Each structure stands twice: as C-alpha cells, then as structure tokens.
Amino acid sequence: METNTMKLCVILVLSTILPENTVCNVFVYEFTRLTGCSDSVDESEFFYSLNQDEIIYVDFKTKQQIIRLPPFTEPIDFRYLYDIAVNERDACVQDIKSVKAAIGSPSEARDPPEISVYPRHDVVPGEKxxxxxxxKNFYPPHIRVNWTRNGDEYSCTVEHQALDSPQTRTWEEPIEVPNVTPTVVFAVGIAVGILGLATGMFFVIKATCFR
Known part of the structure; x- marks a missing residue:
C-alpha cells in the first residue's frame, strides 16, 4: 500500500486591542489529505482530516463522497472531489508500477504453518x-488441508508454499493397557504363602519322623 499525504497547517490568531504585555491566543489546525492505493488488491483510500479527525472520504465502490462532519455544522461544498480522488488513485497505482519496473518486487515473506490434531471432546468408545x-501462524493465507482415516487413525495433511513438502499430523486412539499389578501382586502373595506353608510342613514332618 502506497500513501501520499499532504498536510496544511492553519494558524488562527485571535487578538483585539489589548493593554500592553497581553498574550494573544494562537490556535493551530492540521488539515491533512491522504491517498492510498495497492496494485495487488482493489483497495484505495482517499480522505481529508482535520486535527486527525476524518471529515470526508471517498468510497470508490459506490463512487460517492461521504461527509463525516456532525449534522449541526454548515455543509461544505466538496465539488468534484470524487474525480480528484480517482486521478490521485490512478497516479498512485502508476507510481507503484513504475517503482516495481525499476527495482522489482520485494520477495514475499513466507511462514510455515504450525499443525496439531486433537478431538473436540474426550474420547469415549462407541460415542461420536x-x-x-x-x-496457525502461516503466510501467505492460501493453504490446502486434507483429512484421511485408517481405522482408528486420523491424519491431517497440510500443503503450503512455505513447506518443502506436505506435512502430516496423526491422531490415533490410545490403546488402554490393563492394569495387571494387583493380579501379579496377588499371585506372588499366594505363591509365597504356599511356599511358606510347604516349608513349614516339611520341618514339622521332619521333626516328627526323627524323634
């Protein structure tokens, strides 16, 4: 977007016949005209502002001038303003083309996307x-996203100008591993108990037989 700005400062001095050593009031108003354009999209701006408050602008789509002054103010005649705005816009576009022809277009920044896949809700077997x-965080905005499914595996493949090759992220339904710890502990406990009982019986039998 190229912008051309013209500023006109108006100094208003209010004074009357006053005694000596009296300071006069000085008011400074900043009157600005701005023209903006682009050669890649149909977006152009043309407006006037007073002390950074927009007072009138041109709508290039409706070909109208829109006055932003309060309704209680006296109307201002901006005759031929739309024609002036069109000439300014065309000159702005031509300036961009001339600069690009002379120095070329700057390389476009590219940001690779960040990709993640996840379920909207907690996964419950049998429920949709x-x-x-x-x-997120990718540029230019054009992007292609494809979904694939293989059983309980869901994959998202993204193609973008900033990527050397398509990138895929996969979500797979987690497999629940049964908790075998109590069973193992219980089995070990039984084995130890049986071993202890057998050992005790051995010593009882041995003591009885060899008396």
Missing part, C-alpha cells in the same frame, strides 16, 4: 466425536 486439524 469431532476431530480438529488446527493450523
């Missing part, structure tokens, strides 16, 4: 759910 492929 939605899966989200969340892609």
């Amino acid at each position: 759910n939605n899966f989200i492929c969340f892609v």
Whole structure:
C-alpha cells in the first residue's frame, strides 16, 4: 500500500486591542489529505482530516463522497472531489508500477504453518466425536488441508508454499493397557504363602519322623 499525504497547517490568531504585555491566543489546525492505493488488491483510500479527525472520504465502490462532519455544522461544498480522488488513485497505482519496473518486487515473506490434531471432546468408545486439524501462524493465507482415516487413525495433511513438502499430523486412539499389578501382586502373595506353608510342613514332618 502506497500513501501520499499532504498536510496544511492553519494558524488562527485571535487578538483585539489589548493593554500592553497581553498574550494573544494562537490556535493551530492540521488539515491533512491522504491517498492510498495497492496494485495487488482493489483497495484505495482517499480522505481529508482535520486535527486527525476524518471529515470526508471517498468510497470508490459506490463512487460517492461521504461527509463525516456532525449534522449541526454548515455543509461544505466538496465539488468534484470524487474525480480528484480517482486521478490521485490512478497516479498512485502508476507510481507503484513504475517503482516495481525499476527495482522489482520485494520477495514475499513466507511462514510455515504450525499443525496439531486433537478431538473436540474426550474420547469415549462407541460415542461420536469431532476431530480438529488446527493450523496457525502461516503466510501467505492460501493453504490446502486434507483429512484421511485408517481405522482408528486420523491424519491431517497440510500443503503450503512455505513447506518443502506436505506435512502430516496423526491422531490415533490410545490403546488402554490393563492394569495387571494387583493380579501379579496377588499371585506372588499366594505363591509365597504356599511356599511358606510347604516349608513349614516339611520341618514339622521332619521333626516328627526323627524323634
């Protein structure tokens, strides 16, 4: 976007016949005209502002001038303002083309996307759910996203100009591993108990037989 700005400062001095050593009031008003354009999208701006408050602008889509002054103020005649704005816009676009022809277009910044896949809700076997492929922080905005499913495995593949090759993120339903610790401990406890009982019986029998 190229912008051309013209500023006009108006100094208003209010004074009357006053005694000596009296200071006069000085008011400074900043009157600004701005023209903005772009050669890649149909976006242009043209407006006037007074002390950074927009007072009128041109809508290029409706081909109208929109006055932003309060209704209680006296109307201002901006005759031929739309024609002036069109000429300014065309000159702005031509300036961009001339600069690009002379020095070329700057290389476009590219940011690779960040990708993650997750379910919308907690996964419950047998219940419906939605899966989200969340892609963020990428530029340019054009991107392609594809979903694939293989059994309980959901994959999201993203293609983007900033990526050397398509990137895939996968979500797979976790497999619940049964908790075998209590069973093992219980089995070991029984084995130790049986071993202890057998050992005790051995010593009892031995003591009885060899008296």
